[in-house]
Amino acid sequence: MSHAVDNPSTAIEIAQAVASGATNASTVMDEHLARIEASETEVHAFNLVLADQARQHADALDARIAAGEDVGPLAGVPIALKDNMCTRGIATTCSSRILEGWEPPYNATVADRLANAGAILVGKTNLDEFAMGSSTENSAFGPTKNPHDLSRVPGGSSGGSAAAVAAGYVAASLGSDTGGSIRQPAALCGVVGVKPTYGAVSRYGLIAFASSLDQIGPFTHTVADAALVHEVIGGHDPLDSTSIPQPAPALTEVLDRGVDGLRVGLIDEMMGHGIDGISADVLARTNEAAEALAAAGAKVDRVSIPASIYGLSSYYLVAPAEASSNLSRYDGVRYGLREDGANVVEMNTATRTAGFGDEVKRRIMLGTYALSAGYYDAYYGKAQRLRTLLAQEFNEAYQRFDVLLSPTSPCTAFAFGDKTADPMAMYLNDVCTIPSNLSGDPAMSVPFGIGDDGMPVGVQVLAPATHEPVMFQVAAEVERLAAEAKGAAQ
Numbered sequence: 458m459s460h461a462v463d464n465p466s467t468a469i470e471i472a473q474a475v476a477s478g479a480t481n482a483s484t485v486m487d488e489h490l491a492r493i494e495a496s497e498t499e500v501h502a503f504n505l506v507l508a509d510q511a512r513q514h515a516d517a518l519d520a521r522i523a524a525g526e527d528v529g530p531l532a533g534v535p536i537a538l539k540d541n542m543c544t545r546g547i548a549t550t551c552s553s554r555i556l557e558g559w560e561p562p563y564n565a566t567v568a569d570r571l572a573n574a575g576a577i578l579v580g581k582t583n584l585d586e587f588a589m590g591s592s593t594e595n596s597a598f599g600p601t602k603n604p605h606d607l608s609r610v611p612g613g614s615s616g617g618s619a620a621a622v623a624a625g626y627v628a629a630s631l632g633s634d635t636g637g638s639i640r641q642p643a644a645l646c647g648v649v650g651v652k653p654t655y656g657a658v659s660r661y662g663l664i665a666f667a668s669s670l671d672q673i674g675p676f677t678h679t680v681a682d683a684a685l686v687h688e689v690i691g692g693h694d695p696l697d698s699t700s701i702p703q704p705a706p707a708l709t710e711v712l713d714r715g716v717d718g719l720r721v722g723l724i725d726e727m728m729g730h731g732i733d734g735i736s737a738d739v740l741a742r743t744n745e746a747a748e749a750l751a752a753a754g755a756k757v758d759r760v761s762i763p764a765s766i767y768g769l770s771s772y773y774l775v776a777p778a779e780a781s782s783n784l785s786r787y788d789g790v791r792y793g794l795r796e797d798g799a800n801v802v803e804m805n806t807a808t809r810t811a812g813f814g815d816e817v818k819r820r821i822m823l824g825t826y827a828l829s830a831g832y833y834d835a836y837y838g839k840a841q842r843l844r845t846l847l848a849q850e851f852n853e854a855y856q857r858f859d860v861l862l863s864p865t866s867p868c869t870a871f872a873f874g875d876k877t878a879d880p881m882a883m884y885l886n887d888v889c890t891i892p893s894n895l896s897g898d899p900a901m902s903v904p905f906g907i908g909d910d911g912m913p914v915g916v917q918v919l920a921p922a923t924h925e926p927v928m929f930q931v932a933a934e935v936e937r938l939a940a941e942a943k944g945a946a947q
């Protein structure tokens with residue numbers, strides 16, 4: 458049974474229709490809430506749906522438009538935020554018991570920027586607890602289901618945000634990507650997902666998992682919508698000390714430039730030569746995308762990034778190390794849950810024992826171990842050196858190529874329970890996405906055909922830091938070529 462939406466209105470179409478008076482924000486909101494009403498109990502994309510608030514905001518926006526006001530480029534667009542982004546006075550849970558009852562006293566910068574652009578928040582989406590996972594099966598509130606096939610995972614950790622777009626509950630949503638959590642669920646749910654350059658989008662109000670890797674980015678139906686949302690949420694924010702002190706790059710204007718003469722490198726290690734376990738159908742679709750780009754005028758060649766093979770190992774030291782530090786703040790005093798104990802240490806232990814799920818505890822233990830005296834150099838230090846090596850290899854590749862290409866996820870959406878018994882099998886979902894988080898470079902997933910099981914496949918376009926324009930330019934062509942290939946097959 459599929460609950461994926463057919464021929465959805467894009468964010469750009471909605472905003473134009475609302476701004477021009479061809480429709481109004483209330484009508485658009487009612488359509489989206491009706492879809493939520495119809496199937497959300499089965500899909501479970503949301504931790505919280507703000508139906509009444511969303512209707513009120515739509516009415517208020519319509520009144521401003523009627524009064525002649527320009528309400529912004531996302532006028533009346535229904536959107537959702539992953540439930541690890543702070544919303545003032547609205548529960549923000551990270552899908553964890555430990556934050557139960559906590560309401561942030563401030564908004565994430567991205568929440569304010571979307572609202573100021575006329576977008577309307579519909580709800581907070583489900584995720585793997587604290588964004589640790591690749592299937593949403595680690596949510597304390599139960600998993601999200603893939604709208605294309607309810608027996609399969611939507612990917613993760615931003616599975617709720619990907620599913621909410623795929624099911625047509627919202628036209629766009631935001632996720633966070635530390636090792637692949639936007640791109641992998643985008644691939645599995647058949648939507649576009651972008652991990653911007655580290656520092657391109659403010660992390661202010663994003664609840665930290667691994668601060669040197671975390672980035673916020675959009676999920677949308679189209680590359681053009683992702684470009685527009687990126688323009689709205691990107692650009693310098695003085696509230697985030699790692700924010701790049703530059704305005705957001707112009708992206709919507711580059712999308713029709715084609716790929717003539719652009720140099721595209723197909724990453725060898727991710728195409729069956731080094732990294733094992735990429736399925737044949739995913740490799741086939743990625744090769745077809747590369748061939749189609751070549752036919753469209755790009756110069757396509759293979760490129761080797763040898764350190765990418767060790768990306769996963771490096772990530773599973775760096776990310777848990779940072780997580781063990783970031784998550785030490787959940788002590789039963791400052792946020793959410795408290796389990797009583799005879800003294801502070803016992804209260805603290807009881808709270809963390811009851812409040813965190815198994816995967817979060819595993820990460821905290823891995824990270825604490827990797828940072829401990831005696832192991833620091835052997836593990837954490839070595840992982841950091843690999844990170845530098847990887848960034849150097851990418852930089853060398855970008856001397857010869859404008860963008861790189863690879864699969865996004867090694868496989869299409871898998872069945873619930875398939876990978877829960879073996880953490881390593883779950884971690885391997887991110888072998889192709891993790892390298893860009895370690896290097897800080899941008900990367901995005903664009904749907905390209907289907908796998909042998911009929912489920913969506915995503916192709917990953919990678920670019921050097923701050924080169925989002927050329928990444929979106931190529932992604933737009935990949936999207937056109939995917940539509941062409943689909944048309945030819947029908």
Ligand code: GLN
Nearest residue numbers: 588589590635636637638
């Ligand atoms: N799946 C990876 C992990 O579990 C990546 C998660 C993410 O990007 N937030 O850590």
